[in-house]
Every structure is written in C-alpha cells, then in structure tokens.
Amino acid sequence: xxxxxxxxxxxxxxxxxxxxxxxxxxxxxxxxxxxxxxxxxxxxxxxxxxxxxxxxxxxxxxxxxxxxxxxxxxxxxxxxxxxxxxxxxxxxxxxxxxxxxxxxxxxxxxxxxxxxxxxxxxxxxxxxxxxxxxxxxxxxxxxxxxxxxxxxxxxxxxxxxxxxxxxxxxxxxxxxxxxxxxxxxxxxxxxxxxxxxxxxxxxxxxxxxxxxxxxxxxxxxxxxxxxxxxxxxxxxxxxxxxxxxxxxxxxxxxxxxxxxxxxxxxxxxxxxxxxxxxxxxxxxx
Numbered sequence: 141x142x143x144x145x146x147x148x149x150x151x152x153x154x155x156x157x158x159x160x161x162x163x164x165x166x167x168x169x170x171x172x173x174x175x176x177x178x179x180x181x182x183x184x185x186x187x188x189x190x191x192x193x194x195x196x197x198x199x200x201x202x203x204x205x206x207x208x209x210x211x212x213x214x215x216x217x218x219x220x221x222x223x224x225x226x227x228x229x230x231x232x233x234x235x236x237x238x239x240x241x242x243x244x245x246x247x248x249x250x251x252x253x254x255x256x257x258x259x260x261x262x263x264x265x266x267x268x269x270x271x272x273x274x275x276x277x278x279x280x281x282x283x284x285x286x287x288x289x290x291x292x293x294x295x296x297x298x299x300x301x302x303x304x305x306x307x308x309x310x311x312x313x314x315x316x317x318x319x320x321x322x323x324x325x326x327x328x329x330x331x332x333x334x335x336x337x338x339x340x341x342x343x344x345x346x347x348x349x350x351x352x353x354x355x356x357x358x359x360x361x362x363x364x365x366x367x368x369x370x371x372x373x374x375x376x377x378x379x380x381x382x383x384x385x386x387x388x389x390x391x392x393x394x395x396x397x398x399x400x401x402x403x404x405x406x407x408x409x410x411x412x413x414x415x416x417x418x419x420x421x422x423x424x425x
Contacts, residue, residue: 152360154300157329160363161356162290169223171393172209172282174422179205179227181414185272188407201271204231207416209282225280227266272410274377274403275345279412281383281396284368286341287333287352295337301330301355328357328366342372350374364394377405391419 152160181203206228230238267277287296332355335341340349350372357367370381381401385394399414 154298154331157300157331157358157360157363158288158293158298160360161288161358161365162293162363164363164365165285165288166290168285168393169209171391172395173223175209175391175395176420176422177207177395177416178418179203179207179414179416181205181412183271183410183412186409186411188409199271201269202233203229203269205229205266207281208422223282223286224263225282226262227280228262229266229269232269272403272408274405274408274410276379276403278342278370278372278379278381279399279401279414281399281414281416284352284354284356284370284381284383285365287335288356288365292341295335295339295341297334297336299332301332327359329360331356331358344375366394377403379403388419395419 183201183203185199187198208226208228209223210226230236263277270276270279286292332353334353335351338349340351342350342352344350351374352370352372354369354371355367356365356369358365364385366385368383368385370379372379379401380403381399383396384398386397387393388395388397396416398416399412401410401412403410
C-alpha cells in the first residue's frame with residue numbers, strides 16, 4: 141500500500157499578505173479603541189560631545205502614563221480623521237503631577253470639537269516631559285501600523301525578505317534595543333518597507349518630508365504584526381523605534397507589550413524603554 145502524496149500548500153504572495161495586514165490593522169484599531177494601557181517609560185540621555193563634562197551624570201526620566209487609542213475627528217485634524225494615540229502622563233520620576241482623575245473617560249463620552257482640542261492639549265502636555273534636545277513625537281507604540289493601512293500602502297515600497305534572521309541591523313541597534321521579547325519564530329515573514337510618496341506621514345519640525353523605512357514581522361496567514369520597526373533619518377538625527385506585540389489573555393488579541401527606541405545625532409544619544417500592561421476597557425456610555 142502506498143500513501144498518495146499531498147500537494148504542498150501554495151505560499152501566499154506579498155500582495156496577499158499586505159491585504160491581510162491592512163484588514164488586520166483596521167480590525168486591530170477597532171478592537172483597541174477605547175482600551176487603556178498603563179505605560180512605564182524610562183528615557184536616558186547619553187552625551188558624547190568632547191565639550192561635555194565627563195563628571196556630569198547622564199539625565200534619566202521615568203514616566204508613568206495612561207495610553208489610549210481613540211478616534212479624532214477632522215475638527216482636530218482638518219481633512220484627516222484618524223486614530224490617535226494619547227499618552228496621558230500622571231507621574232514623573234516617582235512624583236505625581238496631577239490627580240489621576242477619569243479625564244480619559246470624559247473624552248470618550250464627549251466627541252465634540254472642544255474634546256478634540258483637549259486631545260491636542262494633552263498630547264502637547266505629555267511631549268514636554270521628553271528629555272534631551274531632540275524634538276520628537278513618534279515615540280508611541282502603534283504609530284508605525286498606519287503604514288499598513290489600505291490607503292497608505294500605495295505610498296510605500298514593500299519587499300519580502302526571505303532570509304532575515306536577526307531583528308536588528310547592526311551592533312549599535314542591538315545595544316540600544318536588545319531584549320528577549322524581540323525574537324521571532326521562523327513562521328513569520330520579514331517585510332521591509334520604504335516610504336516613497338510625495339507627502340510623507342512623518343514631518344520635520346519645519347514641515348518638510350521625512351521618509352520612513354524599516355521592517356515588519358508579519359504572520360502571513362492572518363496579517364497580524366508581531367514586531368514593527370521604524371527608522372527615520374533626517375536633520376542630522378537617526379531615529380529607531382521597535383515595538384513588540386504579544387497575546388493579552390484578557391483582551392483576546394495581540395497588544396503592544398514593549399517599545400525600545402533610540403535617537404542619535406552628533407554629541408547626543410537618547411534611548412527609551414517602555415512596557416505596557418494593566419489593559420482595561422473604558423466605557424463610552
């Protein structure tokens with residue numbers, strides 16, 4: 141007796157995987173909208189300028205915040221309604237900076253233009269707690285996922301890398317971002333991306349374009365993202381933000397669990413490490 145050979149399953153195309161990822165991100169945003177995570181976020185500045193005082197202790201900062209994904213109407217961003225990550229800092233270096241009142245719940249219930257203005261105010265308020273002289277607002281865990289949205293994918297060039305073994309490109313990236321959670325199984329696809337549109341999603345402070353590049357680690361069967369990597373290089377600064385996702389039993393889907401970042405320019409290097417937990421749902425009623 142001889143067993144008949146079974147035909148091998150046909151591997152999906154890159155276009156198929158990108159379509160699945162677009163659908164996954166759209167559903168992911170809906171699932172996570174209204175979910176709050178507590179963020180523990182440490183930043184450190186390393187100065188290597190020859191003029192720096194070698195005896196000066198490098199400054200550090202420890203932030204604790206509530207992180208919320210919500211829909212911001214076009215009253216806040218004219219012509220561009222989209223999901224926005226809101227970091228609401230409530231503790232800086234162990235000292236509370238405000239009462240941890242339920243103002244996020246109030247924002248979900250009040251979807252007026254005034255509420256959207258308060259969203260912008262909280263974002264600006266939280267950004268001022270970043271340390272170092274490098275201005276930045278890309279240090280949120282879900283930002284890179286918007287590159288996979290259906291409307292944004294045409295502005296990027298994607299490439300499937302079949303033999304990508306390591307998450308990080310070089311020893312410098314490894315020193316800044318190394319963590320056991322950033323290890324992937326061989327079932328994942330590594331997909332490189334390069335922004336090519338005339339209007340980039342990330343802008344310099346003067347409003348000029350800043351093209352993004354990096355990689356995603358994607359489950360080709362359902363389009364889910366296990367790791368995202370973002371690299372932007374402009375204005376003398378090289379920024380790298382890497383985010384890891386894991387299953388959250390209480391949520392029933394993947395959520396961000398860790399973010400590692402570095403911003404490097406001549407004389408200064410800023411590193412950050414954020415962890416996410418205590419996910420809870422806010423009532424919209």
